[in-house]
Amino acid sequence: MIEVVNLTKTFKDKKRGVVRAVDDVTFRCEPGQIYGLLGANGAGKTTALRMIATLLKPVSGSATVAGYDVTKDGAKVRAAVGFLAASTALYGRLTAREMITYFGRLNGMADAAIRERVRQLADELDMHDFLDRKCDKFSTGMKQKTSIARTLVHDPAVMIFDEPTLGLDVMTARAIVRFVKDCRDRGKTVIYSSHVMSEIEKLCDRIGIIHDGQLVAEGTLSELQQRYAETDMEEIFVKAVGGEAALAAAIEKQL
């Protein structure tokens, strides 16, 4: 389970002074559930997820992941999390097998257990053809499969996906979406961030709309549709953030 309470992160920026990248965000995600974080670029999704994955430290508020506090038990939180983002790349000079094995070892797994897990993941993700080839020669699909295997090697209870389909072709993006659903079906706690409305609409059990660092709306798809009297996710999003002018102003602030 993930529980985020009043989580806040500020940065100092030369032009803008102190920026509240994540501002007092509170939400909760249960096992077997996908929580969608929907927001425009620069809304604060990645910063929030990085704090949950202990890559960044919050300035205030708290977050617990699988029962561990992100500020006090960083290593235990990371051991319980599989973090997949557009920015988490592969080591090009390692083979897929070496890449997965490396992360198995970093997670404290024994070599025999890693070997078995690699075989199992290669079966599930159909990776046998390229398991012993170097990652820098991979197609985008192969890279994504290897990244997924890397995040799953230690069988984490919590999965965090930060815009995982960014820049991917349709087929690979569909495979990722299928995989995210599969994680939920296996009882994992899943957070999925995206600015693609259709993905969030299709996948998520609960949706949090983040705008300018703040969680401006939260609920199931039907709750949000009811609250904003709209059926289309894009319209719900625009209304939740305060209209197109507010959205444009927030994007302008990033520049």
Place this chain on the structure above:
Amino acid sequence: MNWNAICTVYFKELTDTLRDKRTLITTFLIPTLVIPGIIFGAGFVMTKVIKKAQTEATSVMIIGAENAPAIAAGIRENEKFQVVDAAEDFKEQISNKVIRVAVEFPAGFEAGISSPEAPDIIIYHYQGEMKSSMGRGELRSFLTNYRDGLVADGLAERGLPATIAHPFNVESQNVAPPEKVGGNAFGGFVPYIVVILCMTGAMYPAMDLTAGEKERGTMETLLCSPVSRVNIVLGKFLMTLSASVATMALSLIMFAVSALGAAKFFAGGGGGGGGAGAAGEGGGFMMLIDPWGMIGVFAMIVPMAVLFAAGLLTVSLFAKSFKEAQSYVSPLMIVVILPAVMGTLPGIELTWKTALVPITNLSLVCKEMLSGVWNWHYIAVIFGSQVLYAALALWLCVKMFNRESVIFRA
């Protein structure tokens, strides 16, 4: 600290680095192929040039030959010289390397020989030019022998013994042990080259394992693992240190082997000629370096290698890309070379003040150790200060690795 995690990171970085062509070029290819190539190539060219210069007759112009017909005839008859016709632009011809040297006999030279005021002979040459210098030496030697012959004849005519002109002989004898001679000759050079190699070896891995990882997006992947950042940075640091020490050791070994091989090869007739003597002498000096001095140099260089590895990792960590890291790291080479050069300068001695200047102190103490001087007070202070600087650099590196503003610099 978790040594299991540190080793996991280290061996992954080692595998990754050994598969990187650019690292292989700096760490292995340059020391194993380029250094021997340069030494053998330079030795071959030098031997050829010197041999050619020695076998070729020295082109000499005699100015005022009519003033010293006997000596001029002697020069013409000597097969070492090729006399060319006198011309007014002889200085220009020397500068343009048309002739090697010119010798000028003043008017009334022969008559002046027996007068109380000895006349002057002027040899015109091109200073710093090898062939001209050799020609000047040969001409000077010829003229000195001619003069000594005249003196000996004059003394014999008067029935006086030759010892009147040479009442005693002067001889010099070396009392320093051979290793000290070698140490003095190479003492300044060895630490200088070691410091540069140490820095060069650490540069590429330091940039690749930090800024390179940030640029490729693998840094965030790594930070998602449960391994603490201290262990990650220590694994990366050990890899950088290994590359630094490997480059240095391999370069020095190849340098020594090539120098000895080249000396034997050229002395044994591979290149032939007069250059063999010089090359052979160089090889002799290499063998005369005190092995204990070399062990001392390696012991002193370890904290320096730690300092370089940690320092370069810290600096590279600030960069967002490999290219940006290069722009930060490249100027540091000058920062390292200058104090290393200072240690090789004559007059800069090891004192309590210079013992605390990083790199210069190492250069100075290594020079002393290679010369067989073991000043334990200075060695302890320098080793201690090096360890302190290295520990500070490593601490700073770990601290920087934990700073979000550095790791996730946008």
